[in-house]
Amino acid sequence: MNKLGKIIKLNSCPKIESAASVVGTKEMQGPLSEYFDLSHTDERFGAKTYEQAESEMVRMAFEISIKKAKINNGDIELALGGDLQNQCTAQSFGLVTEKIPYIGLYGACSNMAEGLMLSSILVDSGHFRRVSCSTSSHFAASERQFRFPLEYGCQRTPTSQNTVTGAGTFIVSNNCDSKIYVNEVLPGIITDMGVKDANNMGAAMAGAAVDTLERYFTSSDMKPEDFDMIITGDLGYEGSEILKEIAAVVNIKLGKNYYDCGNLIYDRESQDVHSGGSGCGCSAVVLASYIMDLFENNKIKDVLFIGTGALLSPGSVLQRLSIPGIAHLVRISREG
């Protein structure tokens, strides 16, 4: 095999049966509010702590996704999930009551792409008829884990991003009549750009996104302009500009069809979000709401979704290690 990795063509076209999004109050004040399934006036979602609030959001997104698909939780043969909390506890506690087979993932903010990619391969393998994948993040839980508790009132740097409070679930199935399907996937390669600034994760992840895009377009007959949308996960304003610059160096011209979920989710002018949105929840809820709506209304037919993740930990940052990035690619298409 060459060093490009292999684009995995999913011959059985695993369908996206349903998608659900649950978000916090700030996300509901943003431009995509009409597309989300559920929000809460309380950032704690009725739970005692922010971490448990995130689990509650995971549970809600999962429940909404099975209601939308008109199935029961027992119809899900396997649940995939992962998040940013230490030891991915948002998923473990959020899904414990469902009593279904579970496989934990860790892809940092690329989790939605990683989950969709694996769900689609598993359904395509014929071993599973229906697999769910879910992820989440919570602004307050992330701030206290990765930076400082909100109560400290720390000033944020201009390149810092706002972790999205949100949870998303997708159900991938070969047993439904959805027109939207996963066409191809390409797993990411860990890429270290040498960035050490934990407040500039867009820059740390941009290199991984370009690596994946370059490997995709080198092995594929498609060109960037062939897609209705090319969407990265959470590079934010800073990271997506860096992406466009370094993509151009390897002759990938990203034009007006290029978007980043971190730029789409908030209104930069009126919301105090610095360099945009981030976190596992960012791409999860944008994809599960706005992008799925465009697909359902036949406004788009072919999309490249590149979930981006920064593989750091608070400990690795304190030990002054650089921040490796990863970017998994999922091509989502619509029939007819």
Added chain:
Amino acid sequence: MNKLGKIIKLNSCPKIESAASVVGTKEMQGPLSEYFDLSHTDERFGAKTYEQAESEMVRMAFEISIKKAKINNGDIELALGGDLQNQCTAQSFGLVTEKIPYIGLYGACSNMAEGLMLSSILVDSGHFRRVSCSTSSHFAASERQFRFPLEYGCQRTPTSQNTVTGAGTFIVSNNCDSKIYVNEVLPGIITDMGVKDANNMGAAMAGAAVDTLERYFTSSDMKPEDFDMIITGDLGYEGSEILKEIAAVVNIKLGKNYYDCGNLIYDRESQDVHSGGSGCGCSAVVLASYIMDLFENNKIKDVLFIGTGALLSPGSVLQRLSIPGIAHLVRISREG
């Protein structure tokens, strides 16, 4: 589908092409020392910190596994990996230099079973010819993350276990002449026994292991005595006794063919390990060394390996949440 989950029969019999184990000094003083591939006289493995030592062990185990298989790193089409460190950084930093497609997993101490299960399904799917899976843990890194830094000199409770310093890698392939293959797998269901004592994780995980065994034997024609070995991951002395008791309640009689990697890896009399070994590295290095040696020398032909994981975090313990467990089953068999 019923609530049992489905045993996944891998019709193409994905082969275990090679397995590698790298361990610390305490593991080399134990009864399995002759089976391990590599150790180091320094628990830091030449690195600056314990966390980076774990990454170095991951890199070494990966490199040994490809040398044993007589292939290059580029022959691995996909690497799966996960560990106990916050944000699974042992794998990210350990595998960053390999430059191969990577998917991060999180199954706590069940990671080796989770990785073997997924690798086998992915190879069986026909989309990959060769997938590696790796995991690791480091005693000192785990103590400081989950309990207290070693320098505090805390006294350990009798039911506490000793996190194994070790890294293991398996290569699963449909492109080799190995006689050892993955026969069936069964993903675990998150099971909450209500145990809240982070120093008694064997008890927290025993319920998940029984759940998986019960689902397996209910859906299979096999009986416990049909296997040469039934091996749990890291229940330790306390947890494996609890397992035997509650398994008997659901009519699963675990006899002399039942083992636990946490009991096998250390000598209880001479090594100060309280309730035995634990951590992702525990089942990984025991399986990759001793068990694979028994297979290669035709002393065993059919084994049930049940990787056990406690899905806690230091934060969830401080918030007084219980510790959910999970147990993934992998049936490994030998032809001829």
